[in-house]
Structure formats: structure tokens, C-alpha cells
Amino acid sequence: FLPDVPHARADAQAVRTWLQASRGVPPHRIELLTDASKEQIEAALGRGQAQVRGAGTLWVYWAGHGAAAPDGGGRLLLGVDTMADPEVFSTRALSVDGLEASLGEVPHAVLWLDTCYAGTGRDGQSLLPGTRFAVPTYAKQSPGGVLRWTAAKPGQLSTAHPSGHGAFTWASLRAQQGGAVGAV
Numbered sequence: 113f114l115p116d117v118p119h120a121r122a123d124a125q126a127v128r129t130w131l132q133a134s135r136g137v138p139p140h141r142i143e144l145l146t147d148a149s150k151e152q153i154e155a156a157l158g159r160g161q162a163q164v165r166g167a168g169t170l171w172v173y174w175a176g177h178g179a180a181a182p183d184g185g186g187r188l189l190l191g192v193d194t195m196a197d198p199e200v201f202s203t204r205a206l207s208v209d210g211l212e213a214s215l216g217e218v219p220h221a222v223l224w225l226d227t228c229y230a231g232t233g234r235d236g237q238s239l240l241p242g243t244r245f246a247v248p249t250y251a252k253q254s255p256g257g258v259l260r261w262t263a264a265k266p267g268q269l270s271t272a273h274p275s276g277h278g279a280f281t282w283a284s285l286r287a288q289q290g291g292a293v294g295a296v
Contacts, residue, residue, distance in 0.1 A: 121146055123175035123226060123281040130285055131171060149193040150204055157211070161218050169220040172211070175278055178227030179205070187229050212258050220257045226278040228264035 131137040143156045164170045177190040187208035194204045215221035263280030
């Protein structure tokens with residue numbers, strides 16, 4: 113119910129290609145979700161966790177909207193079924209803290225988030241007009257074996273890159289492939 117995130121599909125496909133080509137992840141072990149609901153995302157995360165319980169690394173990549181919860185500032189990931197309605201906004205979103213806690217149950221996890229929590233799209237337009245989003249500025253450690261890569265800290269926006277990708281995804285993939293990355 114929110115505006116599309118420019119380049120999110122291209123970003124997800126690029127990360128899938130990178131996981132296969134550079135990390136050797138077999139195609140049948142990668143689940144690519146686009147236009148997924150909260151329940152579909154949670155189900156896919158559960159399947160991924162079940163596959164790596166004993167060994168391996170679970171890669172969770174997100175290119176999409178994020179926001180701070182209007183009622184407390186917790187970081188949220190906004191699936192396709194999140195509505196621009198203050199009454200249900202937080203209930204249809206995924207909590208980053210909850211996601212990190214569940215990922216702490218696998219041996220190794222990478223949480224790669226090309227999003228920001230300012231409550232705006234890459235075009236700068238508000239996702240929930242009339243609401244000010246404020247993510248607490250304190251840093252919080254990720255649990256156990258979770259490595260967190262994030263595009264933006266509180267107060268920053270996640271933007272597009274001229275390459276047709278999100279700037280953070282583009283820079284992350286370039287760095288993973290050994291390319292030098294300057295300021296983006």
C-alpha cells in the first residue's frame with residue numbers, strides 16, 4: 113500500500129546473482145521475495161533458519177521501506193501490506209530487533225539492509241504523512257553471530273545510485289567483488 117522503492121527488484125536480483133556466483137549458494141537455497149506480506153516474509157525467514165540450524169550462514173537481504181515505529185522509535189521493515197494508516201502501521205511491519213533476535217538462533221547470519229528509518233521513500237516523500245519518525249540514536253549490538261550491514265543510521269536517508277540500484281546495495285556489492293568504493 114506504500115509507494116514502490118525504486119530499484120528494489122533490481123537490487124534483490126543483483127544480490128541473488130552475487131550469492132550464487134561469489135558465495136556459491138545453490139539457486140534452490142535462495143528465496144527471492146518481491147511484493148511479500150509480513151506473513152510471507154516471516155515464513156521465508158523460518159524456512160531459511162531451518163536450513164542452517166547446524167551450520168552455514170543465513171543471508172537476509174532487504175531493499176525496501178523502513179521506518180521508526182510511531183509509538184516508540186523501534187526500527188521497522190515495511191512489507192507490501194503495510195498501510196499508511198497510523199492505526200495499523202506498526203502491526204503490519206517487521207521489527208528489526210525481533211528479526212535480529214530470531215537470527216541469533218542460527219550459527220551465522222548476515223542482515224543486509226538497504227533501507228532507512230526516516231519514514232520516507234528514496235524520493236524524500238513521507239510514507240505516513242503528518243507523522244515524524246525518530247529512531248533512537250543509541251547503538252545496539254546485534255545478538256550472537258548476526259552481522260548487520262545497514263544503509264543508514266538514524267537521521268540519514270537511503271538513496272538511489274545512478275547505476276539503477278540503491279546506493280548502499282551498489283556500494284556493498286562493489287566492495288564484496290573487490291572494487292574500490294568512494295563516497296556515494
